[in-house]
Amino acid sequence: MSIISVRDVSKDYLLGKTQVHALRGVTLTVERGEFLSVAGPSGSGKTTLLNLIGCVDTPTTGVVEVAGRDTSRLTERALTDLRLHQIGFIFQSFNLVQVLSVFQNVEFPLLLQGGLTRAERAVRVQGLLEAVGIREYGRHRPSELSGGQRQRVAVARALVTRPALVLADEPTANLDSQTGQNIIDLMREMNRKDGTTFVFSTHDPKVMAHANAIVRIADGVVAGREPVGAMA
Amino acid sequence: MSARLDATRVLLRIAFRNLVASRVRTVIIGLIVLVGALIVVVGASLMESIDRGMRTSIQGSLGGQLQVYQSTSEGQLELYGGLRGESLLDPIPDFARVKKVLSKVPNVKTIVPMGIDQALVATGNAFDVTLERLRADVRRLQANPRDGEARRGLEARQAHVRRLIALLDQDLRQAQVLADPDGRDAALRKAQRADLDRAAAPEFWPAFERDRLAGLEFLENKIAPLALDSGFTFIRYVGTDVEAFMKAFDLAEVAEGKPIPPGRRGILLGKQYAEEWLKLKNARRLDQIKDKRDRFHARIASSEELQRWVKDTRSRAREILIQLDPLQAAEAERRLRPALKAPQGEELPALLARLFDLDDANFDDHYRIFYEQLAPLLRLYQISVGDTITIKAPGKTGAFNAVNVKVYGFIQFKGIEKSGIAGTTSVMDLQSFRDLYGYVTRDKAEELAKLRAQMGATTVSREEAEAALFGGGASAPLVETTRTAAIDDASLLAGVGEKRKAAQALETRAYTQEEIDGGVALNAAILLDDPSRIRESQAAVQAAADAAGLKLKVVDWETASGMVGQFVLLLRGILVFALVVFFGVALVIINNAMVMAALQRVKEVGTMRAIGAQRRFVVAMLLVEIVAVSLVFGVAGAALGGGVVAIIRAAGGIPATTDLLFFLFSGPALLPHLGVASVAASLILVVAVAIASALYPALIAMRVTPVEAMSMED
Ligand SMILES: Nc1ncnc2c1ncn2[C@@H]1O[C@H](COP(=O)(O)OP(=O)(O)OP(=O)(O)O)[C@@H](O)[C@H]1O
Ligand SMILES: [Mg+2]
Numbered sequence: 044m045s046i047i048s049v050r051d052v053s054k055d056y057l058l059g060k061t062q063v064h065a066l067r068g069v070t071l072t073v074e075r076g077e078f079l080s081v082a083g084p085s086g087s088g089k090t091t092l093l094n095l096i097g098c099v100d101t102p103t104t105g106v107v108e109v110a111g112r113d114t115s116r117l118t119e120r121a122l123t124d125l126r127l128h129q130i131g132f133i134f135q136s137f138n139l140v141q142v143l144s145v146f147q148n149v150e151f152p153l154l155l156q157g158g159l160t161r162a163e164r165a166v167r168v169q170g171l172l173e174a175v176g177i178r179e180y181g182r183h184r185p186s187e188l189s190g191g192q193r194q195r196v197a198v199a200r201a202l203v204t205r206p207a208l209v210l211a212d213e214p215t216a217n218l219d220s221q222t223g224q225n226i227i228d229l230m231r232e233m234n235r236k237d238g239t240t241f242v243f244s245t246h247d248p249k250v251m252a253h254a255n256a257i258v259r260i261a262d263g264v265v266a267g268r269e270p271v272g273a274m275a
Numbered sequence: 276m277s278a279r280l281d282a283t284r285v286l287l288r289i290a291f292r293n294l295v296a297s298r299v300r301t302v303i304i305g306l307i308v309l310v311g312a313l314i315v316v317v318g319a320s321l322m323e324s325i326d327r328g329m330r331t332s333i334q335g336s337l338g339g340q341l342q343v344y345q346s347t348s349e350g351q352l353e354l355y356g357g358l359r360g361e362s363l364l365d366p367i368p369d370f371a372r373v374k375k376v377l378s379k380v381p382n383v384k385t386i387v388p389m390g391i392d393q394a395l396v397a398t399g400n401a402f403d404v405t406l407e408r409l410r411a412d413v414r415r416l417q418a419n420p421r422d423g424e425a426r427r428g429l430e431a432r433q434a435h436v437r438r439l440i441a442l443l444d445q446d447l448r449q450a451q452v453l454a455d456p457d458g459r460d461a462a463l464r465k466a467q468r469a470d471l472d473r474a475a476a477p478e479f480w481p482a483f484e485r486d487r488l489a490g491l492e493f494l495e496n497k498i499a500p501l502a503l504d505s506g507f508t509f510i511r512y513v514g515t516d517v518e519a520f521m522k523a524f525d526l527a528e529v530a531e532g533k534p535i536p537p538g539r540r541g542i543l544l545g546k547q548y549a550e551e552w553l554k555l556k557n558a559r560r561l562d563q564i565k566d567k568r569d570r571f572h573a574r575i576a577s578s579e580e581l582q583r584w585v586k587d588t589r590s591r592a593r594e595i596l597i598q599l600d601p602l603q604a605a606e607a608e609r610r611l612r613p614a615l616k617a618p619q620g621e622e623l624p625a626l627l628a629r630l631f632d633l634d635d636a637n638f639d640d641h642y643r644i645f646y647e648q649l650a651p652l653l654r655l656y657q658i659s660v661g662d663t664i665t666i667k668a669p670g671k672t673g674a675f676n677a678v679n680v681k682v683y684g685f686i687q688f689k690g691i692e693k694s695g696i697a698g699t700t701s702v703m704d705l706q707s708f709r710d711l712y713g714y715v716t717r718d719k720a721e722e723l724a725k726l727r728a729q730m731g732a733t734t735v736s737r738e739e740a741e742a743a744l745f746g747g748g749a750s751a752p753l754v755e756t757t758r759t760a761a762i763d764d765a766s767l768l769a770g771v772g773e774k775r776k777a778a779q780a781l782e783t784r785a786y787t788q789e790e791i792d793g794g795v796a797l798n799a800a801i802l803l804d805d806p807s808r809i810r811e812s813q814a815a816v817q818a819a820a821d822a823a824g825l826k827l828k829v830v831d832w833e834t835a836s837g838m839v840g841q842f843v844l845l846l847r848g849i850l851v852f853a854l855v856v857f858f859g860v861a862l863v864i865i866n867n868a869m870v871m872a873a874l875q876r877v878k879e880v881g882t883m884r885a886i887g888a889q890r891r892f893v894v895a896m897l898l899v900e901i902v903a904v905s906l907v908f909g910v911a912g913a914a915l916g917g918g919v920v921a922i923i924r925a926a927g928g929i930p931a932t933t934d935l936l937f938f939l940f941s942g943p944a945l946l947p948h949l950g951v952a953s954v955a956a957s958l959i960l961v962v963a964v965a966i967a968s969a970l971y972p973a974l975i976a977m978r979v980t981p982v983e984a985m986s987m988e989d
Binding site for chain 1: 279282284285288292293296878879881882883884885886887888889890892980981982984
């Protein structure tokens, strides 16, 4: 069964008095283990789509199913549980907790989940910080980091619970190409080893090149879905 | 389980970090909480101590735990008097029955009958006292004409009376200068003038030597009433089964003299009443100045009130001069001169002026000299222990009743000696109260009427009585019975031997418990075995009274205390009101601060929600924050409050500056007691208020949706 099923979804925003149709009838299916890229120009609705899939927003019309569950039928609490246990989200604007250190930010979802010992958590968090290349910044506060470093914290936080689905909104936008490459490699590694499903939006063709398939989105509709044969 | 713990730990960590991150807000909220806790701790400690003090004062002096009185009464029972004087109570017709019925109620220990009322007491004057002594000398000389000491005493006394007459003469002349020569009382004044002229004439004393008794009669009946300081004072008393009373009210103690023997008639005068109304004014003023100096650290130099008192003391030296006959005056001079380091030959008036020329430097010395050297020569109180006094009161029928009772001693209530509320109450036997009040049980009516006739307790009409009270003693026969100590020496009066015997018989008669119980009372105090079960017992006593057909109203001590109790209620009301206002304001401020905090954290909260934090987590985050602040600062405030309480205690407490406070504090100062209860209450209160003021902000936080965090930049 597919891990994501989006059917006829539209999303309208009210900006002042005008209606903005951010999405207008999107249908999309993502299978488990896919490594999918969502591409499109700025303002085309990439973030909006990821938010709906990530259960942080609700569609105006249409159905969003994640892990086989119709999100419109879930209670607030169940939705939250779904976010905590199934999904890892890398936000475009990072969204770190300012009063917590880098280490603590990454550890935070593990604490919410519970179940791991302090030592287990430390190993997991340290491993990820190392993988994204900010091992020595564990004790720093987010405000003491550069944009790129913050983005790497956000990546580590999304991956730390080893979720079935990772949604990444422009995960490499603020990174130099080398670091971006490392992050993509890390994600690919998880995809391969654990079968983690990845959906990420990007403008970067180099990043797109790593995907199984690219969903092109423009002006709130899916313009097409094409496999990336070379990398498969 | 450990998941919970982890979540809690991160919750605490975030709360703490947020508190540190927004220091200004934390300190503002913290200070509000701190002040709140401080006010509550100090306020509650004071209130609790006042409560305890009042309970001690009321329960231990007159109240007991419960009070009963006739339910048909027009007024309510007010143990310490109300605005309009004493309570208007219907009498309980047969106290014995009340006692019988209520004694059977479980938890009831004692029932003490009472009748509280005011009456008039005749106070003697210097003239009376001197004439008494003169009469004693006369009697001794008559028994033994060779008695040299009596002869010397007589001469000294005569000199004293001569001086008093001279003074009276002066007073009267002054008064008559002011009076209209053709006025209404012209005839009376003329007669007084003639009498005084006769007494002041040089022939008077040789004539006195020829017929001393006739001379005495003339002085007593015609001259003594002219003395202006003769008069009446009001006395507030409780007529009661004195033996039961002293046993039931553990604060009561006989300060001077001895208890009234069981079953006897008699009175114990309120010590504080004696101090205020019966004591020689100079001595009283000295006491007051000393009290102000010692307890309130007032100084004569800086206190206008003390300066006034000093002046008053100086101008009252004459009252001392009047009291002393030449022998005593010489003795006083002999004692005062060395003590005051006065020049040889300085006379008493100058010595007294020297003694009462008080300032802060010499006060303590002069106070001591007064009490050590001069006071033993003086009659310090207008009524002394051992005197028999005449008490008058309007009875039930409106006519004045009078009884003579022996003063066995002064009574005071431990801890509240100085309180004008309890300390001015005198304790009298129940029989005398009934006589005064005019109520008797039917079977005793006759007997008592006979006794009253024998002892000379006269029932006079109200008009006559008022004439006697306010007409300056125009009605001679009445004055005779009211003149204080004259009754004690009644046998000296020609033809009153019988009367004296009757009075003595009444004085020494011991009444049985049946006689004491079998009659009227106005109210009765009930003391319980277990005072904490007062509510339960109040209902039980009421039920028992109703079942027995007794028309009784049962009230608790607080209600029975009337205005005093209401004052405490008022104090408590003020405290509660202040707290409500304070915490109302605190609620608004903390609420605003926390709303700002919540709004500032929309992104943080949204992010947490997006990552998978439940609503309850973010609500808890805010609440933990506010609880932590209020606990930390609350504890600090409570500790500070404890410090304030300790400082107040170390400084000797809050001094009782008025009689009412003395009574409420149950002592000269309020020593607030820091109770675990008040500390706990303050913490619970401030935390509760803090949580209440964080509820709306918490709701805001709860409503934050994850998507709200998305559209914001870091
Ligand atoms: N909260 C919002 N309120 C109003 N309009 C919104 C909101 N979020 C997005 N939009 C609008 O919806 C449309 C799609 O926005 P979205 O952020 O999904 O685009 P995007 O493809 O992610 O763009 P970018 O590449 O710049 O991130 C845009 O026109 C945007 O202005
Ligand atoms: Mg976007």
